[in-house]
Amino acid sequence: xxxxxxxxxLATPGADREGRPIRVPxxxxxxxxxxxxxxxxxxxxxxxxxxxxxxxxxxxxxxVELEGETVKRVIPHVGYLHTGFEKLGEYRFYNQxxxxxxxxxxxAPMANNVGLALAVEKLMGLEVTERCRVLRVIACELSxxxxxxxxxxxxxxxxxxxTPFLWSFQERERVYNLQEAWTGARLTxxxxxxxxxxxxxxxxxxxxLREFLQTxxxxxxxxDTMFTRNSIWIGRTQGVGVLTREEAINYSLSGPMLRASGxxxxxxxxxxxxxxxxxxFDVPVGEHGDIYDRYRIRLEEMTQSVxxxxxxxxxxxxxxxxxxxxxxxxxxxxxxxxxxEAMIYHFKQVMEGVKPPAGEAxxxxxxxxxxxxxYFVSDGTAKPVRWRIRPPAFINLSSLPKMCExxxxxxxxxxxxxxxxVMGEVDx
Amino acid sequence: xxxxxxxxxxxxxxxxxxxxxxxxVSCGDTIIYVSRERQHEALAWLRDTPGQEFDxxxxxxxxxxxxxERPLEVVYQLRSLGRRADLRxxxxxDKRLPLEVRSVWDLWKGADWLEREVYDMFxxxxxxxxxxxxxxxxxxxxxxxxxxxxxxxxGHFSRAxxxxxxxxxxxxxxxxxxxxxxxxxxxxxxxxxxxxxARGERGFLR
Numbered sequence: 001x002x003x004x005x006x007x008x009x010l011a012t013p014g015a016d017r018e019g020r021p022i023r024v025p026x027x028x029x030x031x032x033x034x035x036x037x038x039x040x041x042x043x044x045x046x047x048x049x050x051x052x053x054x055x056x057x058x059x060x061x062x063x064v065e066l067e068g069e070t071v072k073r074v075i076p077h078v079g080y081l082h083t084g085f086e087k088l089g090e091y092r093f094y095n096q097x098x099x100x101x102x103x104x105x106x107x108a109p110m111a112n113n114v115g116l117a118l119a120v121e122k123l124m125g126l127e128v129t130e131r132c133r134v135l136r137v138i139a140c141e142l143s144x145x146x147x148x149x150x151x152x153x154x155x156x157x158x159x160x161x162x163t164p165f166l167w168s169f170q171e172r173e174r175v176y177n178l179q180e181a182w183t184g185a186r187l188t189x190x191x192x193x194x195x196x197x198x199x200x201x202x203x204x205x206x207x208x209l210r211e212f213l214q215t216x217x218x219x220x221x222x223x224d225t226m227f228t229r230n231s232i233w234i235g236r237t238q239g240v241g242v243l244t245r246e247e248a249i250n251y252s253l254s255g256p257m258l259r260a261s262g263x264x265x266x267x268x269x270x271x272x273x274x275x276x277x278x279x280x281f282d283v284p285v286g287e288h289g290d291i292y293d294r295y296r297i298r299l300e301e302m303t304q305s306v307x308x309x310x311x312x313x314x315x316x317x318x319x320x321x322x323x324x325x326x327x328x329x330x331x332x333x334x335x336x337x338x339x340x341e342a343m344i345y346h347f348k349q350v351m352e353g354v355k356p357p358a359g360e361a362x363x364x365x366x367x368x369x370x371x372x373x374x375y376f377v378s379d380g381t382a383k384p385v386r387w388r389i390r391p392p393a394f395i396n397l398s399s400l401p402k403m404c405e406x407x408x409x410x411x412x413x414x415x416x417x418x419x420x421x422v423m424g425e426v427d428x
Numbered sequence: 429x430x431x432x433x434x435x436x437x438x439x440x441x442x443x444x445x446x447x448x449x450x451x452x453v454s455c456g457d458t459i460i461y462v463s464r465e466r467q468h469e470a471l472a473w474l475r476d477t478p479g480q481e482f483d484x485x486x487x488x489x490x491x492x493x494x495x496x497e498r499p500l501e502v503v504y505q506l507r508s509l510g511r512r513a514d515l516r517x518x519x520x521x522d523k524r525l526p527l528e529v530r531s532v533w534d535l536w537k538g539a540d541w542l543e544r545e546v547y548d549m550f551x552x553x554x555x556x557x558x559x560x561x562x563x564x565x566x567x568x569x570x571x572x573x574x575x576x577x578x579x580x581x582x583g584h585f586s587r588a589x590x591x592x593x594x595x596x597x598x599x600x601x602x603x604x605x606x607x608x609x610x611x612x613x614x615x616x617x618x619x620x621x622x623x624x625x626a627r628g629e630r631g632f633l634r
Contacts, residue, residue: 079564086549087574091581122455249509252485252538263509270512361455362505362516364486373505377491385494390487390505398541427564
């Protein structure tokens with residue numbers, strides 16, 4: 001049996017001039033008096049990770065085939081959190097589907113709500129009001145911030161850095177407070193309705209958001225100081241889990257995963273919705289397609305979200321939040337109780353629901369995890385024939401076996417973290 | 429609301445003739461129906477032809493309509509990242525025939541899990557897929573295909589039977605035979621477990 005050489009990236013105290021880690025080849029020295037046991041390294045070992053394991057970010061199960069410490073193959077098993085949302089949606093009115101979207105990607109619920117409302121509005125050909133559009137942009141960008149903060153904190157923990165987790169969860173808590181003040185719920189806000197919003201923001205809310213926007217970039221700078229030039233972080237992330245530009249496209253990746261591989265595609269820029277083309281923001285694009293680039297992109301996206309939120313606050317003018325269309329929006333309670341026509345509309349909507357015309361529509365939005373698409377097929381009744389979620393985390397995760405080929409076992413944890421999965425969405 | 433038809437329709441019709449069954453526009457999205465026989469060829473053509481360049485597979489899914497006579501449709505959402513254009517290609521499958529369609533895994537690796545999900549939820553077989561197994565439901569799931577319209581919301585089995593099967597699940601036998609063989613651990617398993625696995629019993633024991 002021939003001797004094998006294992007080359008691995010060590011977290012050396014210094015990176016080279018380009019900031020890449022210094023790779024130390026570790027030779028397997030031949031013992032003085034002869035050879036190793038014939039069996040050494042001959043057998044592949046099977047390691048089961050999860051489904052109950054903190055580093056799998058939920059109930060993901062990975063079966064890893066190892067040769068020594070090198071990964072030969074990864075077989076992911078998903079479905080432990082399968083809830084059948086798509087089936088359930090076929091038995092619900094369109095507005096009743098919104099609470100289901102909260103529970104798919106539960107780390108960015110408001111963005112899911114917005115995506116669903118936009119898809120149904122596309123099906124119906126509705127245009128929402130200006131104030132509603134700005135409020136939805138705020139909802140989307142706040143979701144992006146909290147989702148990326150969870151990613152940052154948990155990935156830091158996976159790689160052994162505990163402190164940024166505390167910082168990021170502290171900031172996330174502040175966004176959750178804002179979310180709670182707006183919608184009454186922390187995890188399941190259900191903030192949109194078809195044709196408008198569930199509620200307008202309460203008095204004084206804008207001031208709260210402004211305060212958050214002023215102090216949050218300081219935390220981002222702290223994280224940047226802690227991670228970006230940290231040699232342990234660099235050693236664990238640079239050159240690990242690499243996907244080239246062509247592979248990223250071929251594997252249908254989206255969001256930060258796609259852009260880290262150098263593909264300049266962001267739904268907000270390339271198929272603008274909610275007036276994103278009127279906002280001034282940049283889309284970070286990586287070049288190496290490794291974990292480090294994914295980290296840089298997510299960090300920068302939070303900075304850009306702060307920019308968008310500041311512009312959104314400046315754009316926010318008083319006005320109606322709902323479209324003036326009795327087919328989709330309930331009349332105010334006072335009118336429903338005093339005006340016959342309004343009462344009939346109220347009754348019809350509660351009993352029969354919103355009825356889009358027969359047809360089908362796909363609408364994709366740029367969610368924190370990637371492109372979240374909702375595909376509706378309607379036959380003209382109040383319940384969809386088919387409600388399909390295009391789950392960005394599910395599709396991004398399907399590239400995991402490819403990324404883990406030839407990596408080390410400890411890299412599997414880092415690579416899996418870099419995908420930014422949320423099992424509620426993977427399993428639906 | 430009238431939206432323009434995608435510029436890909438005319439060249440696709442010119443190339444594939446009657447294999448392009450029909451096209452329509454719904455909510456601004458162009459939908460092209462291609463025949464089952466030439467679906468793979470048409471998708472490969474859309475991906476590789478200059479001027480089309482649909483290099484990105486956004487989604488693969490299926491639709492089962494409430495009308496039981498209506499064919500089941502497999503839906504491909506295509507996108508050209510360079511041209512910033514989208515196209516929806518559909519293949520209608522007669523439900524009286526075996527639900528089979530060629531896999532596009534060789535064109536887009538992203539189709540791997542998406543096709544497995546369609547197989548899992550609708551029972552459509554994708555020929556040429558390297559690893560067509562259930563993905564969201566477990567391997568031994570016996571109730572059928574959940575997103576078919578003839579599948580009741582609460583499932584085919586009673587609640588009691590579902591609970592009984594869940595409790596009877598044998599975690600010991602939870603590795604698939606493939607996973608055990610790659611690890612060469614099959615020989616070290618207890619005799620009875622080997623026999624059960626050889627008989628194809630995975631997941632749970634009755």
